[in-house]
Amino acid sequence: MTRALVLGAGIGGLSAAARLAHAGYQVQVHERLPRPGGRSNLIERDGFRIDTGPSILLMRDIVEGTFADVGADPAEYVSIRRLDPAYKVFFADGSRMEAKVDRAELRAELDAIEPGAGARFDDFAEIGGRLYRGAREHFVERNFRTLREMFGISNLPQFVSLRVYEPMHKLVGRHFSDERLRQLFTFNAMYIGMNPFTAPAIYALLPYNDTVEGVHFADGGMYGLVEGLVRLCQDLGVEIVCDHPATGVIERNGRAAGLRFADGDLEADLTLVNADWPWAQRRLLDREPRHPLPGRKLRYGPSAMNFYLGVRGDLSGLRAHNVVFGGDYAGNFADVFAGRVHERPSYYVHVPTLVDPSLAPDGHHIAYVLVPHSNSDAPIDWASERDRVRDYVLTDLADKGFDLRDRIVLEEVIDPPRWAEEFSLERGATFGLSHGVSQVGYLRPHNKDPHLDDLYYVGSSTHPGAGVPMVMLSARLVTERIADEHPPVRLGQVVHG
Template sequence: MDLTLTHSSGASHSFDNRPHALVIGAGFGGLAAAIRLGAKGYRVTIVEKLDGPGGRGYVYRQDGFTFDAGPTIITAPFIFEELWRLCGKTLSDHVDLRSIDPFYKIRFDDGSVFEATADLEAMRAQIQRFEPNDLNGFDRYMKTSEAIYDEAFTKLVDQPFHQLSTLFKSAPELIRLGGFRTVYGKVSEFFSNEKLRIAFSFHPLLIGGNPFTTTSYYCLIAHLERTHGVHYAMGGTGALVMGMVDLIEGQGNRLIFNTEVDEILIKNARAVGVRTTTGAIIAADLVVSNADIGWTYTRLLRHQPSKTWTDQKIARADYSMSLFVWYFGTDRIYEDCYQHTMVLGPRYKELLNDIFEKKVLADDFSLYLHRPTANDPSLAPEGCDAFYVLAPVPHLGSGVDWQEKAEPFRKKIEQRLEETMLPGLSSAIVTSHMLTPQDFQDRLLSTMGAAFGMEPKLFQSAWFRPHNESSDVRGLYFVGAGTHPGAGLPGVVSSAKVIDHMIPHAAHLPKRAD
């Protein structure tokens, strides 16, 4: 049975005889998968729990301010350009992406500042200022970052890792590059100055990893940033989301919002559709889940237990930290505040140990402060600034009661920002919204309220991560942060290319035997 549902446009698919692909979740992974499936000749339906697209890239609009809920930078625009080309279109005709340099500023607790930039001579000048003896190490590190990028990103990021042979084929080179080392450990081979070690090792936090446990493959980010730049979308990252939605609808496909999937339906060990929480059944020839991987296995596949990713294995996995995000607007403009600033606290390793290992909410914190209105004033009323500040915090395994702790924690962040970056902040706030680990669990159905799925440790990466194709159910695929290659926009969008390699063109899809 195929239940005909309509998007808000009213477009019906009752007489569309293309094979039907159903995508669960309209996050970046689900949107990218839908575009690729549409280009392969499928009729595609995306079913989304929220009232709009984006998932972690959802957009909040409040009191005349626009806030991107999640991703704020784009480091690999070519990944998106490929999606537009698949539709015979050009990204720049629909989305205004602009580069920013310096990429971001790092403010250490003592007030000193390091600026990350594509200009190698400017980087050397800063390293000279922090530690002259590390100049040679910097040059060697950038070459090492490039080598890791060429192997781990260029060759492997969009390749399926569901077969053990893929791991064996790539293992020798990845071992040679030191993948068994951690990011911090690898960086420390090249830098003796602690501030520089921090500046070149914090990047795993952007994808949910602890620099002291995350595989050193993520040292590739330094080369990725320098080579392809750091970009932002005018109108916010939500403009990129809406551009992807336009591509999907331009393919004659649709999105259904305010509709939560309760179960993936299986018949003869094959995915044949979904049942929603209202009991509606939507039949499909294949299913792609962009839902949290733990939620997919333990809830959506509860009547089809996995032989590999059992409930016990899902529960025992190590999950990323979560996030406390505060979105706020001010009735004044802070001209001296850069678009992207890391506002670091007094502790580094000790704070990360509290977050990832002890799972306690510490009294101090390090922050990522985003001021999109620095370059795009359209996101706030005239004479105002929009901000987003993010604090890494433990996932819900900590037992923190966020209903009780959220406002006191927000107030401490406000005080810290007022002391360091935004003088007079407390009297300038005119709008405010918070996102806590509890929201990641309740709103985004994320296991343990983790913000990025499973932690990207060596033995939770590549073949060791949940695969992009189910080994238990035919016609079932996975995209998003919880599967290969992992979290972050480049990884999540690349996961859709991974399944593109696996799924046949619609014209060659075997007929379903019902």
Template sequence: MKVAIIGGGLGGLSAAVTLAKHGADVRLFEKNDHFGGKMMSVDEGDFHFDFGPNTITMPEVFQDVIRQGGLDPREELPFAKIVTHTRNEFHDGTTFDFSTDQGYMKQQLGQVDPKGHVMYEDFLIEIERLYNLSRKHFLHRTFNGWTDYLSPTLAKSMTKVRPLESMDHFFRRYFSNPKVIQALNRYSTYIGSNPYQAPATFSMIAHLEWNDGVYFVRGGNTRIADRFVKAAENVGVRLYSGTKVTRILHENERVTGVETGDGERFEADHVILNGDLLHAVPELVDPEARRSMSDRKLKGYDPSISAFVIMAGLDTKLSRLKHHHLFFSSDYKKEFRVLKNGYYADDPTIYICTSSKSDYSVSTQGDNCFILVNAPALNQKGGYDKHAYKNHIYDRLEDAGVPVKSHLQVEKVWDPADIQNHFGAYRGSLYGPSSNRRSQAFMRPFNKSQDLDGLWFCGGSTHPGGGSPMVVLSGQNVANEILGKIVQVE
């Protein structure tokens, strides 16, 4: 069986490893010079930055790919856990930390949120329940057509994961302090969505950080992508970097292969598209061969939010910064309202990942600050100046007592246009379609083409959704479906 995979992100690599391990002849094509998609290293001078992701959860998902590739995951991916992992700092200077240390969490809640102090254990139980239901019924399977939603078991499970309640409303069941709720609402941005619209189902993200934990990989999280490549090569995958696929070939409503930019053709029984479907499908598939994914239908999806990113290497170490540090806006609802309307927020929430706080090897001299604020997907609204907005963020940080600008040694800035151009992300969105509408949250584009036999989709645009672990599972799910394997989840 010959399989061509378009896109060398984590989904494409995980699919490649699973397929090749079971004897498939796999070729993987990546247009950029690096594999891993958004899990990309940026090295400037003596500073290393992980473009993404900075927060790692579900390490066992990544380790499984390494194991399938015939390698020792403990040796290849030395994950380390951060117990108290995120400092949430608010506009008045007060803070609230996220931690898997339940005693510390209870202590904090006892000081600032009496309701949360009482409800804390109930909250942990409920978010674990949401996660376990999702894991059992949604995360380890493909959705290949409308009939997949008609299963009585699935329908029953769907009603149990709070699909009609917003994340914000769910968190208010357990907490009363607006700052604690604001910090929890940020989990919606992990899927590029709005906490006042996204279904409470995604509150399970809190389980991963509050019950299980947040991790990092020594030497940089991008080591995950490097080891995925090693695993793929170890099982015989043929990897092509700097090779852009320009067309998916088909005949009689079935794929026959792919064509690259230099005109070379490669035969395939199956083609897996690992990329942003909203951008890639119109580019690679003839209109008459994608009636179920017409331009009109694809444009009907709301894109997830994008990001404005500053990678700043400093000549000093700022002692007040933690590994993961948030500086929240004074009005979170207004911030999301502005983003929804297609504009940049004047008072944005600023996230800083300084991985050198936990891993000195990535920056020995000064802090490696990866600074990210939410940004709207590209639109025609205008009125945005990249240089001015960068300085506006620096000014906000200066006001918060974080003098990044005055200690700059190296700097690299990315905005939604850069993200679109480098990663082929539709309108610069980070996670494909948003999960603000329930139809997009639970009925994302199918993993299997409705028009061409042998064409499959994996990645953040499709099931099970955005975020690195989900993307890895997406690739594995598609590979298992092609192989005819049934995965039993306990």
């Protein structure tokens, strides 16, 4: 049988392993951390089960497709439901609103902020829907093996119709004049680590996704999805070995011949690297990570300062997803992307226990706080920055009526340097390489190595990009490519030629 080794059991690696096994490869996954999931990991302590990374589940069809495409019933592996409201928003002037699922209710919420905005939302959502469907068809759900495939005559009109060269905040600004709604419909760019003020308008597909396609939740939290993927892999015969870091790739006669480990080498017919692409270039292949086009510099996304709190007592008044805007929206992003500290940042609070109480002991909740932050490359004193951001968030939440300070029974923090070291992320960039127009499609690191045969990549810093559904698509695209270039030889099959 054709033997495939997968380096890394992130959501991308697990999704690819399942697809490869289903296609007829013999698959083994080797993971450095004690449990699978990668960034989507777990803090499990004192009866709490807290997700470390992703929390907002979008594009349900792609998530469920990962199971259905390999002949499994998604419902047997993961239980997903849509959240209503998608999130609650706290604006800096003290006003609040909820992103309701029902269109009439959502319109009323928007009208209360800016009269007439509800009707204009319909038009905005229509554009967002077109961008979403167009982006998926022309840019996201396909492999780009040559520059021509991306910039060829047949694809060029899409660059115009998909508003690749217009900034997202301008498109939003044409529909909504109240600053609060402009924030509401641009902050979502941060889902992929983009600055709303430089993100191209195509990313207006993100607020469309939230409000129209829906924000979903997996029972058991995001790790419930990881567990579903692990079970799927096992049912398909994939072997997952944790606590087993690879130290390099075996390079022989111009091809990757497997992986190196401290306890010996493992040979394979093909090797699929799920570890963060730039991290893997530097640490496993001993190369400087380079942009696919000669002479262009790679751009890295930002990071996050995460606080994971186990809290005694009630958190009603919050929703599962809460976005809290600081006073200086533009300045906040300017600082994050320039490697500076921002005094009063916007942040996000996830309370999964409002949806799935089994994630905490009786009478307790989880408050997962994510503060978008410059990455670990920034010249920042991280120990004092951690304390400063913690004080700011807890005081700000108390001012809003949610005083957690005397109720915290469990606390952990992951700051940008910890994202880098513990989760093997170059510069601690939580969403990997940035997603500007110069770094998507063919211009993003490819899923096949340009120098070594039989070496492939899956995950956030490769095409199509970051986010749970995107890395699942990345898994689909790379396995399609592998099956095409390296069809599996099954046991008993006679190989000719």
